Amino acid sequence: MMKILFITLSNIGDVILSLPALDSLLSAYPKAEVTVLCGERALGLFADNFYLKRSLVYDAHKGLRSGLRILFELRKEVFDLLIDLRNSALPLLLKARHKTYPWFNAPAKVAHMRDRHLYKVQKFTWPVLRTRGSFLFRKSLYISDKDRKAISNILEYEAALSSEDKFIVVGPGARSHIKRWPADKFASLCARMIQEFKIKVILAGDESDGEACAGVQKLIPQPVVNLCAKTSLKSLAALIERAQLVISNDSAITHLASYLDRPTVAVFGPTDYKKYGPWAGHSEVVHSKLGCSPCEVAQCPLGDTLKCMKALEVEEVYAAAKRLL
Numbered sequence: 001m002m003k004i005l006f007i008t009l010s011n012i013g014d015v016i017l018s019l020p021a022l023d024s025l026l027s028a029y030p031k032a033e034v035t036v037l038c039g040e041r042a043l044g045l046f047a048d049n050f051y052l053k054r055s056l057v058y059d060a061h062k063g064l065r066s067g068l069r070i071l072f073e074l075r076k077e078v079f080d081l082l083i084d085l086r087n088s089a090l091p092l093l094l095k096a097r098h099k100t101y102p103w104f105n106a107p108a109k110v111a112h113m114r115d116r117h118l119y120k121v122q123k124f125t126w127p128v129l130r131t132r133g134s135f136l137f138r139k140s141l142y143i144s145d146k147d148r149k150a151i152s153n154i155l156e157y158e159a160a161l162s163s164e165d166k167f168i169v170v171g172p173g174a175r176s177h178i179k180r181w182p183a184d185k186f187a188s189l190c191a192r193m194i195q196e197f198k199i200k201v202i203l204a205g206d207e208s209d210g211e212a213c214a215g216v217q218k219l220i221p222q223p224v225v226n227l228c229a230k231t232s233l234k235s236l237a238a239l240i241e242r243a244q245l246v247i248s249n250d251s252a253i254t255h256l257a258s259y260l261d262r263p264t265v266a267v268f269g270p271t272d273y274k275k276y277g278p279w280a281g282h283s284e285v286v287h288s289k290l291g292c293s294p295c296e297v298a299q300c301p302l303g304d305t306l307k308c309m310k311a312l313e314v315e316e317v318y319a320a321a322k323r324l325l
Contacts, residue, residue: 001031001032001033002029002031002032002033002080002081003032003033003035003077003078003079003080003081004025004029004032004033004034004035004079004080004081004082004083005034005035005037005074005077005079005081005082005083005094005096006021006022006025006034006035006036006037006083006085007037007058007082007083007084007085007086007088007090008022008036008037008038008042008085008086009038009039009042009085009086010038010039010040010041010042010059010060011039011041011042011175011252012041012042012045012206012233012252013175013250013251013252013254013255013276014042014113015038015039015042015045016045016141016252016255016256016258016259017113017114017117017255017276018085018114018117019045019138019140019141019259020114020117020118020140020259021083021085021114021117021118021120021121022034022036022139022140023137023138023139023140024118024121024122024125024129025081025083025121025124025125026051026137026139026140027125027129027137027139028124028125028128028129029081029125029128032080032081033053034051034052034053035052035053035054035055035056035074035077035079036052036054036055036056037055037056037057037058037070037074038055038056038057038058039057039058039059040057040059042233043055043057044232044233044234045140045141045233045234046140046141047232047233047234048142048144048146048234049139049140049141049142050142051139051140051142056070056073056074057070058070060088071090071093071094074090074094075093075094075095077095078095078096078097079094079095079096079097079099080096080097080098081096081097081098081099081124082094082096082098082099082100083099083100083120083121083124084099084100084101084102085117085120087102087105088102089102098124100120100121104120105119105120106119106120111274111275112274112275112276112277112279113275113276114258114279138259138260141234141237141259141260143234143237143238143241144234147232147234147235147237147238148238148241150231150232150235150238151231151235151236151238151239151242154227154230154231154235154239155202155225155239158225158227158230159200159202159225161200161225165200166199166200166244167199167200167201167202167225167242167243167244168193168199168200168201168202168243168244168245168246168247168321169202169204169239169240169243169245169246169247169248169253169257170186170189170190170201170202170203170204170216170246170247170248171203171204171205171209171246171247171248171249171251171253171254172186172203172205172209172212172213172215172216172248172249173205173206173208173209173210173212173213173228173249173251174209174212174249174250174251175208175251175252176298178269178270178298178299178300178304178306178309179249179250179251179268179269179270179271179309180212180249180309181249181267181269181309181312181317182309182310183212183215183216183219184219185312185313185314185317186216187216187217187219187220188219188314189247189314189317189318189321190216190220190224191220191221191222192314192318193318193321194220194222194224195222197325199244199325200224200225201220201224201225202224202225202226202227202239202243203216203217203224203225203226203227203228204227204228204231204236204239204240204253205228205229205251205253206228206229206252207228207229209228209229210228210229213226213228214226214228227239236253236256237256237260240253240256240257240260240262241260241262243257243262244263244325245262245263245264245265245321245324245325246262246263246264246265247264247265247267247317247321248264248265248266248267249266249267249268250266250267250268250269250271250273250276250277254266254277254278255276255278257278257280257283258278258279258280258283260280261280261281262280263280263282263283263324263325264278264280264282264283264284264324265283265284265285265286265317265320265321265324266278266283266284266285266286267285267286267287267309267312267317268285268286268287268288268294269287269288269293269294269306269308269309269312270288270293270294270295270296270297270300270308270309271294271296272294272296273285273287273294282324283324284320284323284324286312286316286317286320287312288307288308288309288311288312289311290307290308290311292307292308293308294308295308
């Protein structure tokens with residue numbers, strides 16, 4: 001049986017951007033035993049996925065001992081195909097009949113990270129998919145009936161929502177504070193959406209987004225549902241799968257909505273929407289027009305003024321949301 005090692009990234013959003021590449025492999029080689037290597041925070045994305053043999057954690061920040069442990073574990077096997085999206089040294093240290101190397105990357109004209117990851121696997125998958133006439137299916141993120149039941153129970157308990165009720169998912173958080181649209185603007189947007197569309201708003205995110213979600217919630221005059229840190233990654237996916245619309249910063253929620261092909265409005269400032277923007281069939285980007293944007297740096301070069309995010313008006317985001325509803 002064919003064995004494949006797929007080495008993806010660490011942050012949740014970055015891993016989601018790599019899922020289409022993994023889907024390509026799973027579609028091209030449906031009987032292969034696939035091992036996924038990812039960061040610890042993203043491990044939950046691959047939980048209980050019967051399309052995968054196993055998923056392992058690799059964290060370069062945990063030191064030499066952790067790295068050697070995973071290296072020795074993987075050296076027990078000879079893989080038929082090794083795909084490394086980290087551009088690490090692992091392909092040079094592991095046994096595989098076919099592999100990618102750190103110097104093999106997409107050309108600059110391939111801008112979006114989803115497409116750059118797909119480019120890296122296409123020489124191994126495209127000939128097979130073309131010959132078989134196969135199609136890509138979403139297999140990398142398996143949302144089970146258990147996951148859907150879990151989110152249904154949460155919605156019923158937290159918001160008295162039935163399976164027929166419509167709602168919007170709003171993600172006011174982001175891994176970096178410079179990517180967050182101001183709380184007062186998110187609150188104004190949510191209040192207007194509730195008033196004009198008579199629709200429920202659900203705030204979502206993980207533990208690191210708690211402050212951002214709470215800050216938005218307290219500024220909205222109408223009742224909203226705050227599910228921040230109350231869902232697993234899989235139940236969050238089940239929530240987004242049911243949403244009429246997702247509105248979020250450049251974050252894992254935007255990428256998850258794109259992967260699940262849900263209508264999405266993404267708010268971008270310091271990061272490049274051409275690289276990280278939504279790719280759902282129905283999506284819009286509201287982005288800064290300032291000359292310094294996108295700067296793509298960890299700290300605002302204008303003294304943490306965050307002008308690129310503060311300059312984006314509620315009306316712009318509302319108009320984009322209205323077009324998609």
